[in-house]
Amino acid sequence: MAELTYREAVSRAIAQEMERDETVYFIGEDVAAAGGVFKTTEGLLERFGPRRVRDTPISEQAIVGAVMGGAMNGLRPIAEIMFSDFFAVCWDMIANQIAKTRYMTNGQVALPLVIRTANGGGVRFGAQHSQSVEAWAMAIPGLKVVVPSNPTDMIGLFAAAVRDPDPVIVVEPKALYAMKADVPDGEIVDRLGAATVLREGSDVTICVLGSMVHRAMDAAERLAADGIGAEVIDVRSLVPLDTQAILASTTKTGRFVTVEESPRLCGWGAEVASIVAEEVFYDLDGPVVRITTPHIPLPSTDALEDLAIPSPDVIVERVKASMG
């Protein structure tokens, strides 16, 4: 066991995989010499050298195109897209090229690559550097998507992503980079598609991921004090999605809530809520509830940003209200 920050877990995760497999390469803007703008990749250049850890121009299409082409020709490359908002400047590469190529070629092309990116708000960066884009990726067939909520998951899910033969988007909540937690020593390898029940409860299922996990856990604590047993599920992997865990819990509790950092419309919460409303409808004791930011871009000032993102208070209040 060692106490690690989430940002340290990122570099340990990358190092673990680069150590293991020499076809793993890592590229991005300011990731090598500078160790990343979030200091998530410090030490990698020194350890793996300037060929395998490499700074790129500000050319997101070239970066993502490069890892796609690299994966087509024998590498298992990892790209960093500094802020997930910048997916928008290379969305064609991600959504039209990487996601579709295996299917279009009827399986001729395998794309074992990873794109990792800093996601979400809470750090007062304003509307163009604070988005939660996990649902953008989830909506595109051909992409796998994980969102680790703590240092250990960061390493384990990342390792699973690198080893997966398909393209995986690893979404890192930037609000968590400073978070510390004990992490087991040695190699950590998790698997894609498994949610974690972080807390058991019999009254309501709260599905959550990323930085919202910690807020939901706080809320659950406070709900417990009021006699409401919340089961908190860290979804962790949006594609593949652990519907078994989600549906089983909902069947048990009869109440279903999602907590999302994303804007209101068409988030992963809408998807999961409608799966629940379709597949375990008769087990529900009340309406599904989605807690999201309002359908607005995130404002920059702390005063407003804090209002926009679901807080433990809001979660407690909405869960209680929904339970009548």
Next chain:
Amino acid sequence: MAELTYREAVSRAIAQEMERDETVYFIGEDVAAAGGVFKTTEGLLERFGPRRVRDTPISEQAIVGAVMGGAMNGLRPIAEIMFSDFFAVCWDMIANQIAKTRYMTNGQVALPLVIRTANGGGVRFGAQHSQSVEAWAMAIPGLKVVVPSNPTDMIGLFAAAVRDPDPVIVVEPKALYAMKADVPDGEIVDRLGAATVLREGSDVTICVLGSMVHRAMDAAERLAADGIGAEVIDVRSLVPLDTQAILASTTKTGRFVTVEESPRLCGWGAEVASIVAEEVFYDLDGPVVRITTPHIPLPSTDALEDLAIPSPDVIVERVKASMG
């Protein structure tokens, strides 16, 4: 009344607005001299001249950027993005710039612009020219989104879009361009945010838009023959969304179904289904049902593409199954 194809309705719609307001400009690839690759813009160059109707380079970021900048400085410009799949190459302009600028500047910048685009499958163009991206746009706060399902709506909703002071994405189902219908003479102006009940019924509400409208209507016909009264709602406008019409109908019928051409995860159907499951849960007599394509890119060959996109058969079957 005159019989028009959907493609003729597009050019009539653009002409109607350009005639009315000289600040309306129209730009895009091959739209002027050639009249558009779908022949939706024939005659506009001749009528409005080479300054107001203009061919651009293959530079989608420049095209969308230009209409944004143009709208910031006194024009009401319209951009064509030839295939909606190409939103991916200019997604930053649409999702990060256009959508967020008014909010970020606290209302200083108004963006009265329209982006129109050919969307969806059914014409054997393969995975990169057949996507349904209306939910991509719906998910971004700051964009309004309409999907006209017939020539009259094309004109009316387009006119409303051009006159709207906010950015509007007009999504044209390319499978409908050859569709003919009678269209009233004279100016047609509709409003955003109003769904249409195309067919009344008391047993099940089917929410649908775009090219799926016609398939749902076929299905409803056949369901009627089997004694099932389907109420078909053409959603028409995703943002703003006519939740009143949708919820009222669902309350009446007690059953809710969406039919979408998009891939399974995080489509507009997920959003609407979870609104229903949250807001009129107690009026539901059974699970919400979403009929979508599978979560795959669209295959090119007719044999497979036809299997992927919801057919009237599939709609009938799924609706019946859901009614037990």
Next chain:
Amino acid sequence: MSKAVRSRSDKPRTDEAVRLEIYRMMVEARLFERRVHDLFLQGLVKGTSHLALGQEAIAAGYAAVLQPNDLVYCTYRGHVHTLLRGAPMAALMAELLGRANGICGGKGGSMHLTDVSKGAMGSYAIVGAHMPIAAGAAWAAKERETGQVVVCFFGDGTTNIGAFHEALNFAVVWELPVVFVCENNLYMEYTPIRSVTAVENPAADRASAYALEPILVDGNDPDEMHAVARRTVDLARSGDGPSLVEARTYRHGGHSRADPAKYRPEEEVAEWVARDPIPSLRERLIADGIDATTLDEIDRAAERVVDDATAEAQAGPPPDRSTLLTELWADGGSEWRN
């Protein structure tokens, strides 16, 4: 007049055998695409299709110099490139017909012909997208020291999209073994390239923006094309980094099946058809002493090849329904949930 250096081979004409091979490739490609056009007219090819009739010398010039493990990236106008890399003609034809025996099982279609086993790494339908991807493949080649060269074909219109710029700069900075070949057929879809481009030669006049030599070549001259191909592929192979080649050419027909190409002046079309690379190579070969009967035999053999491929393609069934849900993931399926 542009400041681009016109590339003139100072070498003697290429070996006779290679020239005959180039001739054969061009003839096969031509007959293949003509057949595809016939099948359209019969309503058998669904969806769109983009022919390269008249542009064959470019693909053939490169095909003649590439090694088996080299990689080619091309566009929706990529039938010829894919064929000349050695992809089986019947499987290409079957893909256009949407059959189970298609090279992509019918899932790809005309715009996505791919045969990885032959180094035909795909036809890409979004303008410019394949340029960074080709650079990435070259990056892997360099890192893995495979000795591969990557060739990436694209059109004149493509030079105005962002991905072009990013790919060129990236490839130069990382000194990648990739050759970018612009097939300048003077039009994007229906719009003349000169009306939407700041410079006269859309690729060559931009080479200096990437510290590259401007190379402008007559894309309808198979000998010139072959010489340029040899030179640029050799440069890449020997570690001297990327090249950017602009080959001037012309498509005999419209942009795609939907396009009667009325926007082009008749004289322009006539002038370029007169410069068709196939008869002109034929004439030169005869002038250089090749027997006409040798060429006739190549022509006839090509016809047989196309006939056979067509028959084989048409014998294929439509894809099985079950394949709709296969090959999204490496496990062969498309499941997104447990």
Next chain:
Amino acid sequence: MSKAVRSRSDKPRTDEAVRLEIYRMMVEARLFERRVHDLFLQGLVKGTSHLALGQEAIAAGYAAVLQPNDLVYCTYRGHVHTLLRGAPMAALMAELLGRANGICGGKGGSMHLTDVSKGAMGSYAIVGAHMPIAAGAAWAAKERETGQVVVCFFGDGTTNIGAFHEALNFAVVWELPVVFVCENNLYMEYTPIRSVTAVENPAADRASAYALEPILVDGNDPDEMHAVARRTVDLARSGDGPSLVEARTYRHGGHSRADPAKYRPEEEVAEWVARDPIPSLRERLIADGIDATTLDEIDRAAERVVDDATAEAQAGPPPDRSTLLTELWADGGSEWRN
């Protein structure tokens, strides 16, 4: 050495009054940003912030020649540009502090300073994005015959992204009244621009790719900057289309507040700090006969302006909760449903 033409004004130095105005602008901008930096250290500026300390001559040179209805587009490193267009300093400061009296009501933040009433059309936080938008504004100016000129500032690193390329080509083909000004401060964030760029001068060496004259100017020389600004703005105003200017400069501090800028050689920093545009203009002005007391008075006045603005900004309350949901739409609200 690059082939770019170094721009040397052959004109005599600009009017004394203009030079004093440029001096004043630079001093105010400098003191403003220093104050911003102090407020960081006190934990009052939340989020990120990108200072342009050392780069002020570029913004000032252009500010000195623009007309009131001209439009300026800049980046997250845009405090100075916005200020020198005339945006009220207190409202800019308040925005950085996230207050209700901020120029964007606290919604924009450091990276999105905008004052449309002054033609400060926004700071854009996605590299390159504002270049096509600026072109679009220039298009509207041309079509509406407003006589406006649009100036678009961006960094060296921005020259490698696709939007740069699309915007330049587009602006040239449509002959738009826009001036693109590259502030080459030798680094993208932490990475030296030369290590990621195919050419030595990232903008100037690419001008010919858009049929533009290469213009390379000493961005730390306020007189040179002013001359180039006048020339390029005049060209745009008189219908001669866009220009692309590369101004070499240097930021004294790190890329953003998070960056101590350890990656830069000490001598390099020292050399550039020695070429600080403010003391050097001051010396020249004195050499040209301006009284030092006149300049001292400008300095003192600027301090008062900044003190007053700081006080006014800090007096503002945090934004009202209700504003969270305002101004998504032109109706003032953010409702997405009926």
